[in-house]
Amino acid sequence: MSAIAINPIYRAVRFYEAPIGKKAVMAITGVMLVGYVIGHLLGNLQIYASDPEQINRYAAFLHNPANAIPLWAIRGVLLAAVILHITASVQLWLQNRAARPVGYVKKDDVPASYAARTMIWSGPIVGAFIVFHVLHLTVGAVLPLEDINQNPHTPNVYENVILGFQNPWISGFYILAMILLCLHLYHGMWSMFQSVGISHPRYTPKLKKGAAILAILIAIGNCSIPIAVMAGLLHL
Amino acid sequence: MRIILHIWRQRSAGEKGRMVRYEVPNVSEHMSFLEMLDVLNEDLTMRGEEPVAFDHDCREGICGMCGAMVNGIAHGPLPGTTLCQLHMRHFKDGDELYLEPWRARAFPVVKDLVVDRSAFDRIIAAGGFIAVATGSAPDGNAIPVPKDDAEKSMDAAACIGCGACVAMCPNASASLFMGAKMAHLGLLPQGQPERERRAVAMVAQANRELFGSCTNIGECEAVCPKDIKLEVIARMNRDFLRAKWAGEEGVAGD
Ligand code: HEM
Ligand code: FES
Numbered sequence A: 001m002s003a004i005a006i007n008p009i010y011r012a013v014r015f016y017e018a019p020i021g022k023k024a025v026m027a028i029t030g031v032m033l034v035g036y037v038i039g040h041l042l043g044n045l046q047i048y049a050s051d052p053e054q055i056n057r058y059a060a061f062l063h064n065p066a067n068a069i070p071l072w073a074i075r076g077v078l079l080a081a082v083i084l085h086i087t088a089s090v091q092l093w094l095q096n097r098a099a100r101p102v103g104y105v106k107k108d109d110v111p112a113s114y115a116a117r118t119m120i121w122s123g124p125i126v127g128a129f130i131v132f133h134v135l136h137l138t139v140g141a142v143l144p145l146e147d148i149n150q151n152p153h154t155p156n157v158y159e160n161v162i163l164g165f166q167n168p169w170i171s172g173f174y175i176l177a178m179i180l181l182c183l184h185l186y187h188g189m190w191s192m193f194q195s196v197g198i199s200h201p202r203y204t205p206k207l208k209k210g211a212a213i214l215a216i217l218i219a220i221g222n223c224s225i226p227i228a229v230m231a232g233l234l235h236l
Numbered sequence B: 001m002r003i004i005l006h007i008w009r010q011r012s013a014g015e016k017g018r019m020v021r022y023e024v025p026n027v028s029e030h031m032s033f034l035e036m037l038d039v040l041n042e043d044l045t046m047r048g049e050e051p052v053a054f055d056h057d058c059r060e061g062i063c064g065m066c067g068a069m070v071n072g073i074a075h076g077p078l079p080g081t082t083l084c085q086l087h088m089r090h091f092k093d094g095d096e097l098y099l100e101p102w103r104a105r106a107f108p109v110v111k112d113l114v115v116d117r118s119a120f121d122r123i124i125a126a127g128g129f130i131a132v133a134t135g136s137a138p139d140g141n142a143i144p145v146p147k148d149d150a151e152k153s154m155d156a157a158a159c160i161g162c163g164a165c166v167a168m169c170p171n172a173s174a175s176l177f178m179g180a181k182m183a184h185l186g187l188l189p190q191g192q193p194e195r196e197r198r199a200v201a202m203v204a205q206a207n208r209e210l211f212g213s214c215t216n217i218g219e220c221e222a223v224c225p226k227d228i229k230l231e232v233i234a235r236m237n238r239d240f241l242r243a244k245w246a247g248e249e250g251v252a253g254d
Helices: A006-017 A019-048 A054-065 A065-098 A111-117 A119-139 A159-165 A170-193 A205-229 B033-046 B118-127 B148-159 B164-168 B175-186 B193-208 B219-223 B231-245
Strands: A147-149 B003-011 B018-024 B096-098 B109-111
Touching: A006 A019, A006 B231, A019 A054, A019 A065, A019 A159, A019 A170, A019 A205, A019 B003, A019 B193, A019 B231, A054 A065, A054 A147, A054 A159, A065 A119, A111 A119, A111 A170, A119 A159, A119 A170, A159 A170, A159 A205, A170 A205, A170 B231, B018 B033, B118 B175, B118 B193, B148 B175, B164 B175, B164 B219, B175 B193, B175 B219, B175 B231
Parallel strands: B003 B096
Antiparallel strands: B003 B018
């Protein structure tokens, strides 16, 4: 009944065991991932700078050996967040599916709930995209990458992005993934508040609208780059 | 008017069921949905067939006994209405309606459209109460309750425990039901002492009953005959998370 001192590891396990605890973990990791998505987009928009070297200078800054510790710390935290987010979502999905072993012959859905009902599909496709994206522009396993400098390693981001997006298959997959990310965030960015218990009849509808607008802006920002390359607006 | 029904027929919990087609030729628009089923059942009885089993009691939308999926919507297409209060004037001549029981692992089918909802009773028994010594009713204004809280609590107390939220939820989650009970009790001064213990105990019981969990989809809110809002689920999450944060273990080690 009371807040007796319990082993913190035991407490964390008990917290995570409960579905509401898992949802809270998804909400917190979701916020971290959203923060990354926005930061990443703002970084990428530098490709529109009048000076094509602008984005390469940004890349050189990130790759500067002096920044290696914060860079790897952020990568580590993001990786942990993705793993927790996916693990919790899959565990909840399996439990929730088991909760209705016999389905309906006919089932109607509230149309507005489309994004919410498809989180478990938009999420993994975005996840697969993240792997592809890292292989494409970080590792260089999809197309050979151009470097400005070997040591310290400085990629020629401007050229790599444009050469990559001149391939319609690559551009198409990026755009598809960004539309699914938009759906995922359309629901996720208000759902995370509900999951941790924040809801108010006056503010929640505004929050939903804000989440929708932000999700669409993120999608427009991200999709604009492959579209601009294919349209020839960005070129070498 | 003539209504064509496809109804889930299942003789008992253990047996396999199937959809069976029926025609009800003389449906009056003034009939309630259940009255139409009464007419069908009379006809089936006359023909020596087994009537369709369905739950009902008050037939005025307050007891929570009735309910079925009508074309995939819990309690049928009219929002904010129980099946017993749904009238046939909302349908047209020749409409084909699929009637199915609530589907959830925690709500096993007993017969035809009747399901066993005792899992809800066990959730209430786990924590959906206020453990105070009862006696004669206290004076009306002895315990002041802010107007806003009283209103919200009354809104939540409108839940009749019909199970439509579980039936409609893609996850078969009982969150709207539990949230309603927790908001109903937890908004009042009398409900405060057990507020966190209640959240932990009810949620733990729902997990034991194998209900799913909430992913904030909102189908429950759309079909709730009493218009209970998703906000009560956020409130439940808040109570639960706060309790867990404080190391609240609920009863029986949950
Ligand atoms: C990589 C694979 C991913 C999977 C499998 C996945 C899956 C899910 C699922 C199933 C939900 C449940 C939401 C619900 O029904 O309420 C969810 C929520 C969420 N996701 Fe993801 N997701 C993934 C990636 C991402 C990414 C990359 C982001 C951010 C950019 C993200 C942000 C969110 C947010 C903010 C929520 C809301 C959390 C909540 O409702 O509490 N997810 N995700
Ligand atoms: S029969 Fe009582 S609510 Fe429908």
